[in-house]
Amino acid sequence: MSYIDKILEIINKKDPGQPEFLQASEEVLDSLRIVVDQDKIYEKYGILERIIEPERVIVFRIPWVDDAGKVQVNRGYRVQYNSAIGPYKGGIRFHPAVNLSTMKFLAFEQTFKNALTGLPMGGGKGGCDFDSSGKSENEIMRFCQSMMNELYRHLGPDTDVPAGDIGVGAREVGFMYGQYKKLVNNVTGVFTGKGLTWGGSILRPEATGYGAIYFAEEMLKLKNESMSGKTVAVSGFGNVAWGSCIKAAALGAKVITISGPDGYIHDPDGISTKEKFDYLKEMLLIDRNKVETYVKKFTNAKFFPGKRPWEQKVDIAIPCAIQNELNGDDAQKLAANNVKVVVEASNMGCTPEAIKLFVDNKIAFAPGKAANAGGVSTSGLEMSQNSMRLSWTAEEVDVRLHAIMCNIHKTCVDTAKEFGFEGNYVIGANIAGFKKVAKAMIEQGVI
Ligand code: GLU
Numbered sequence: 001m002s003y004i005d006k007i008l009e010i011i012n013k014k015d016p017g018q019p020e021f022l023q024a025s026e027e028v029l030d031s032l033r034i035v036v037d038q039d040k041i042y043e044k045y046g047i048l049e050r051i052i053e054p055e056r057v058i059v060f061r062i063p064w065v066d067d068a069g070k071v072q073v074n075r076g077y078r079v080q081y082n083s084a085i086g087p088y089k090g091g092i093r094f095h096p097a098v099n100l101s102t103m104k105f106l107a108f109e110q111t112f113k114n115a116l117t118g119l120p121m122g123g124g125k126g127g128c129d130f131d132s133s134g135k136s137e138n139e140i141m142r143f144c145q146s147m148m149n150e151l152y153r154h155l156g157p158d159t160d161v162p163a164g165d166i167g168v169g170a171r172e173v174g175f176m177y178g179q180y181k182k183l184v185n186n187v188t189g190v191f192t193g194k195g196l197t198w199g200g201s202i203l204r205p206e207a208t209g210y211g212a213i214y215f216a217e218e219m220l221k222l223k224n225e226s227m228s229g230k231t232v233a234v235s236g237f238g239n240v241a242w243g244s245c246i247k248a249a250a251l252g253a254k255v256i257t258i259s260g261p262d263g264y265i266h267d268p269d270g271i272s273t274k275e276k277f278d279y280l281k282e283m284l285l286i287d288r289n290k291v292e293t294y295v296k297k298f299t300n301a302k303f304f305p306g307k308r309p310w311e312q313k314v315d316i317a318i319p320c321a322i323q324n325e326l327n328g329d330d331a332q333k334l335a336a337n338n339v340k341v342v343v344e345a346s347n348m349g350c351t352p353e354a355i356k357l358f359v360d361n362k363i364a365f366a367p368g369k370a371a372n373a374g375g376v377s378t379s380g381l382e383m384s385q386n387s388m389r390l391s392w393t394a395e396e397v398d399v400r401l402h403a404i405m406c407n408i409h410k411t412c413v414d415t416a417k418e419f420g421f422e423g424n425y426v427i428g429a430n431i432a433g434f435k436k437v438a439k440a441m442i443e444q445g446v447i
Contacts, residue, residue, distance in 0.1 A: 003036050004029050007048045017072075018101035020323060023110070023350055024108050025052055031430035034419050042197050046446070047438045054107060056080040057100070060150045062128055065141045066135075076147055078126035078154055078162075081107035086441035087158050088124030089114055091165030091193075094172065095288040096324075098127040102323070106165075109347055110431030111374070113369035116408050119380035124160055126151070132167055144175035152180045157188040157386075163379050164193045166322065167288075167295045169239065170205070189386035192379035201382035203373075207241020209246065209320070211374015211405045212345040216316055217251060218409035219341050219364045219425075228252035230340075233314040234271075236321030237291050240345045240372070244318055245271045257309035260291030264309040267294075267301035268354060303371040313337040319349030328353030335361050344368035360423060370412050370429040377404045 001009075010026055010154075029048070036042045043432045062074040077100065080088045090110040093102075103125055111123025128147065132140055154160060170193060177191045177198075178200050192198035203210070217227050230253040234241045237258040245255045254270035258280070271277070276298065283293045310317060310330035317334050319326045325346060331354035334342065342358055344350055347368045350358075358365035378401055385391055392400075408429075416428030 002033070003043045003048065004033050007052060010049070011052055018104060020101045020105040020348070021108065022071065023352065024105040024255035027352065027426070028112065028434065031427045033432055035431055035434065041367060041442065042438060045442050046148070046352045047441055050441065051082065051437065054079050054081045054104060058154055059100070062143065062146050062150070064139070064146045065367050066139055074128045074143070076126070076128040076131045076150065077103040078151060078160070079103045079107035079124060080154070081123040081125070081159055082111040082437060083122035084437050084444060085115060086122045088160040089121035089379065090123060090125040090199045091163045092168050092176070093125070093127035093165040094130045094132055094167030095127065096129055096131045098129045103127060105323070106347055109369050111437060112430065113373050114277055114376055115433040115436040116370055116411060116429060117373050117377045117380060117404055118407060119189050119377060121380055128167065140172065140303055144172055145179040147177035148176050148183065152183045155180065155190050161383060162191055163376070168239070189383065192382040199386050200383060201378055201397060202392070202394045203401065204223045204378045204382060205239055206243040206246060207378035207401055208240045208345060208372050208375030209245070210247045211377065211401060212240070212244055212318055212343050212371050213247035213251065214374065214402055214405040215366055215371040215409055216318070216341055218406055219237060219343070219366060222366070222413070223340070225340070230315040231256055232316045232318060233257045233309045234318045234320050234345070235264070235309055235325055237280050237283060238320070240320040242277060244320060244345060245280070246277050253316070256295070257312055258291060259309050261289045261349065262292055263303055263305040263307055265291055265294045265301050265303055266300060266312060269300055310334050315340045317342045318345050320345040321349070322346055323348040324351050326350045326354050330354060331357040335363060339363060342366070343371045345372045347372065355426060359426070362423070364423070364425070366425045367429050369433060370408050370425060373408055374405055377401060389439055
């Protein structure tokens with residue numbers, strides 16, 4: 001039995017109830033066959049056995065009192081996955097679907113993503129099954145404070161640095177950071193995505209979306225094309241979708257869809273004006289589960305209840321919402337409509353069937369761990385600014401972000417080519433991320 005198959009057997013036996021974790025790790029392991037067959041050093045040092053096991057998982061109770069005076073309890077997680085190349089780094093997600101499987105898959109993906117950025121950040125992820133929709137600001141604050149009452153002891157600027165993710169934006173980061181600061185009595189910038197007056201980086205909110213568009217631009221360049229004049233389907237209407245709309249418009253492309261749990265919007269005029277960008281932010285506050293709100297303000301747009309945007313004819317598709325939001329059937333529709341480029345801005349946004357269809361049909365497909373790395377890269381830049389007690393301008397941050405995304409793109413392309421899989425960004429990203437983390441693990445001994 002091959003080394004990879006042995007490891008696949010181990011994870012399936014140990015964690016059968018963790019479908020998202022199995023999906024993410026099977027994809028990575030499958031990409032690594034050629035690497036571990038060629039070089040036995042990985043097996044000798046038990047790298048795969050170690051890399052599939054998180055260094056530490058913290059699971060804890062989050063009790064809080066709602067506005068009616070009733071005690072509520074949520075379950076919190078922090079998965080400190082791998083610190084071979086730097087402190088654990090990764091966001092905190094508030095979403096009802098958060099469980100150990102989703103936390104582990106996200107922290108696993110984050111480990112390779114962070115390696116690809118070229119910055120010294122290990123991989124981690126946290127979250128809880130808290131749904132902020134319908135909660136008052138006071139409830140959200142009390143919840144964030146209770147979460148920190150436990151989590152603070154596991155964090156630190158050189159240990160573990162969280163950030164936002166789905167359901168966690170500047171407001172929630174503010175509440176968590178405030179409580180952390182009070183408990184530890186120091187102001188080391190232990191979160192990223194902080195407010196601009198207290199150590200945050202300009203462009204951090206835009207960064208994931210900007211980065212995904214920069215990545216798409218590099219993919220198009222390889223086909224001697226550009227973003228200019230292209231139509232784009234985006235899903236979600238949160239931070240990542242918002243940043244993608246802004247940067248796509250700046251480069252002359254037109255985002256024509258956004259979506260929510262209730263369906264999707266088709267706006268033939270494009271989500272391309274400042275008024276529309278600003279309205280996306282407002283919509284999150286009105287009801288983060290309803291994208292339909294959009295058509296009340298922009299009446300040329302049409303709402304498709306219960307449907308996904310992938311049925312529209314577009315040049316570029318960018319899933320920006322949540323894992324497994326684009327399946328084999330959706331991929332078939334995009335392929336039939338001659339989509340040129342698919343860029344995962346959400347983590348594991350596409351199912352394995354969808355990815356296989358794109359790869360088989362030679363449709364350029366960028367996995368999230370490469371294409372959405374702009375967010376965590378800008379977090380890395382925020383950490384640098386905090387350490388230096390400096391604040392860079394938007395232009396300075398943008399230049400660095402652009403350079404990082406171009407570099408990740410080049411690394412994926414070159415690595416795929418080196419191993420005989422030219423044009424396969426999944427294999428390129430997985431091998432390049434793995435080799436960096438594995439090298440550090442080998443050099444640091446069996447720990
Ligand atoms: N949650 C984001 C991600 O999935 C950002 C993490 C961070 O900035 O630490 O990469």
